[in-house]
Amino acid sequence: MPASYKLFASLAAPALLSLALAGCGQSAPEETPALYGSAVVGGFELVDSAGAPVTDEDFLGKYQMVYFGYAYCPDVCPFDVQRMVQGYNQFAEANPGLADDVQPIFITVDPERDTPEVVGEFAANFSEDLIGLTGSPEAIEAAAANYFASYSKGQVTEEGGYLMDHSRSGYLVDREGQPMALLPVEQSADAVAAELERWVR
Template sequence: MNMHANPSPLLAAALALALTSCGGAETGTGTATLEPPLAGATIGGDFALTGSEGETVRWSDFAGQYRIVYFGYAYCPDICPTDMQRTVQGLGKFAQAEPALAANVQPIFITIDPARDTREVVDEFTSAFSEDLIGLTGSEAEVADAAAKFGVYYVKGEESESGGYLMDHSRIVFLFDPEGEPLAMLPADEGADAVAQELSKWVT
């Protein structure tokens, strides 16, 4: 079974600060909306990665859109596909209830295994879940730079005799606002309904 690490120390500190200083918003009417759990956390930043057509894709290209961001890898045998499926399904459920709002949410998958995850491999992986899911790869240095800006930990596992290996990495589904500021973590581990409910709190 593929093992995934806890958030990096830098990200863990930022999350702890955000979660202790901010409350979560409640859905429904007649309730004041509080700050998002990740408000003020230093997560995210511009990157230069490669899209499915070989084009350069930057964080700033998504200005004006809510963004769902997940770092994983296409050869992951279990957790990454499950997280992606639940996240995309959750976004779909949210779209059924709020189609106009959901249309402004862009899901993004960024590989942490660029040695194997070429743009063709990443495109095949993301297309299995949704044509709307953007997959990004890049050089080792470009991926490392992006992961560092998002506080994502990853390390290559030991290779088998056949040359295969697993990647140990953070398991977090981030939600960012249209300005690129972090809002919350989507609970993909709890299923699609939980993801949809969390999106309904922050996508307005």
């Protein structure tokens, strides 16, 4: 079973316990975000589309929506990012006072091809609110490790092309820079918006 699915399964238990307590007539304890206290610590030191240094600390005071993918992805990433952005847009429409407190972020796992210009163009295709980040292979590796995001380079063709195999979880990070919940970007925009409604205050 892929690690990402095991992570989802392990994080479902607290929610099921809360439902069970409520069903028994007991008041459920205040819900704690599933990633608090986990090995998913977050954090990155990368560059933006202009080549300027960007770290997770630049977004302190805001929630971050973080997704790892790559611009040359032929199928999965565009749809995941689209659902993430659409979910953000739905949340922003329903909660205009909180819209500026949430920052969607795309981090590449393919720094070899995804230059600052490329990640900037990729992000702009989805929303002016989405920030694209890249960096050295070492910086990308460190960032992915902080989120327990996995990736690997596929076989290179004679023409020099290749695919990247990668996990596809989205992450919601709180105002203090701590990852707090997974974003269901693989499901639907509605599911992403619901998760934002659940946690963003």
